Amino acid sequence: SRPRILIARRLFPEVEQRLARHFDVQTNPDDVAWNPQELARQLADKDGALTTGGQRIDAALLAACPRLKVVANMAVGYNNFDVDAMNAAGVQGTNTPDVLTETTADFGFALMMAAARRMTESEHFLRAGRWQRWSYDMFAGGEVHGSTLAILGMGRIGQGIARRGAHGFGMRVIYHNRSRLAPQAEAECKAQYVGMDELLAQADHLVLVLPYTSATHHIVGAAQLARMKPTATLTNIGRGGLVDEAALAAALQTGRLAAAGLDVFEGEPVVNPALLACTNVVLTPHIASATVPTRLAMANLAADNLIAFFDGRGPLTPVNQPATRA
Ligand code: GLV
Ligand code: GLV
Numbered sequence: 001s002r003p004r005i006l007i008a009r010r011l012f013p014e015v016e017q018r019l020a021r022h023f024d025v026q027t028n029p030d031d032v033a034w035n036p037q038e039l040a041r042q043l044a045d046k047d048g049a050l051t052t053g054g055q056r057i058d059a060a061l062l063a064a065c066p067r068l069k070v071v072a073n074m075a076v077g078y079n080n081f082d083v084d085a086m087n088a089a090g091v092q093g094t095n096t097p098d099v100l101t102e103t104t105a106d107f108g109f110a111l112m113m114a115a116a117r118r119m120t121e122s123e124h125f126l127r128a129g130r131w132q133r134w135s136y137d138m139f140a141g142g143e144v145h146g147s148t149l150a151i152l153g154m155g156r157i158g159q160g161i162a163r164r165g166a167h168g169f170g171m172r173v174i175y176h177n178r179s180r181l182a183p184q185a186e187a188e189c190k191a192q193y194v195g196m197d198e199l200l201a202q203a204d205h206l207v208l209v210l211p212y213t214s215a216t217h218h219i220v221g222a223a224q225l226a227r228m229k230p231t232a233t234l235t236n237i238g239r240g241g242l243v244d245e246a247a248l249a250a251a252l253q254t255g256r257l258a259a260a261g262l263d264v265f266e267g268e269p270v271v272n273p274a275l276l277a278c279t280n281v282v283l284t285p286h287i288a289s290a291t292v293p294t295r296l297a298m299a300n301l302a303a304d305n306l307i308a309f310f311d312g313r314g315p316l317t318p319v320n321q322p323a324t325r326a
Contacts, residue, residue: 003047003310004067008039008055011074015299022307023048040064048310050074050302054268057093059085070309072302073319075289076100076157079212079239083320093319094305098156099297100289104237105160107288111261112149112161112205112235114282117141118259121279142204142231142258144169150203151175152219153210153238154191161207162189174199200227205235212239222247225257233259237288240266249274252281263288 005023007016010031019025026042028034034042039055043065051057053075062068062085070092073081078095086093114120122139125131149165151158154177165171166189173191176199180186186193200206206228210216220234221244228234234257236243245266251257252275261282265271268286275281289298305315 006046006049058082062089072305074302090322094315096298096301101156103294104288108237115233115259115261147204150206158209162191166190208236218244225251235261240264245272252278
């Protein structure tokens with residue numbers, strides 16, 4: 001009989017139909033965000049799942065889903081996976097790298113520019129009917145071109161942002177990463193490797209593009225913000241938990257930091273009220289990869305992973321190496 005698949009959230013109809021040609025598919029037509037108990041109930045008799053990053057795959061869920069063999073995440077990040085628990089349970093995980101790299105780099109750059117040039121703050125002012133006259137310092141922000149772009153997390157997306165800054169905007173690019181890039185990759189994005197303290201101290205615009213793990217939790221907190229220039233901006237397109245949001249809100253309120261751009265939040269979809277109270281932060285609802293072609297490519301890559309896995313060809317973009325499921 002055909003493998004049983006759960007598609008955890010509503011998807012492009014063509015991708016749902018494609019999966020239905022290969023599998024017995026259960027969808028989520030009302031697009032409900034199931035709680036962990038409901039997700040476990042929906043997955044209990046399934047062989048595979050297509051998830052979106054909002055569903056936690058941990059030991060408790062795996063214990064309730066004995067047939068489960070593969071979970072295809074429609075995201076490059078997979079901090080919703082407990083990889084150790086999946087390995088122990090013999091469950092393959094996959095993600096969607098590469099197809100979203102340039103689109104996500106575009107958005108990271110746009111968010112950084114919007115923060116630096118106060119684009120949403122000034123739009124709110126205009127829409128509120130408060131634009132009565134010219135003033136020399138009205139929404140005067142920080143410079144982007146020619147300034148120092150600091151990237152924390154130099155994976156594919158970080159390198160894409162670096163290339164945009166170096167080649168498009170004449171920025172000086174510095175970066176910090178767990179490991180240094182190969183010389184050729186550094187040369188392509190004209191990026192210079194620096195230590196974390198130097199990165200913070202020299203940044204005019206700091207962009208976070210790291211995966212979220214226990215090692216990167218609150219990697220930017222009060223101590224790190226205190227090392228930054230008061231004229232600097234901070235942009236986060238990685239995961240909310242990379243930043244201590246309370247410390248960031250305090251820095252934005254007191255002028256310790258000029259502005260921020262945030263696409264990701266610790267309590268998504270709930271946003272810390274202290275951040276909502278700041279005018280100098282651009283807030284977007286985790287949409288950095290959201291173009292129609294890229295979301296379609298991500299959905300199809302997740303589907304391709306499920307199809308290849310059950311065909312016995314092996315997953316295309318695995319994130320773990322599970323023990324064989326007993
Ligand atoms: C989105 O945040 C992703 O990881 O793809
Ligand atoms: C993240 O993993 C990336 O592709 O940059």
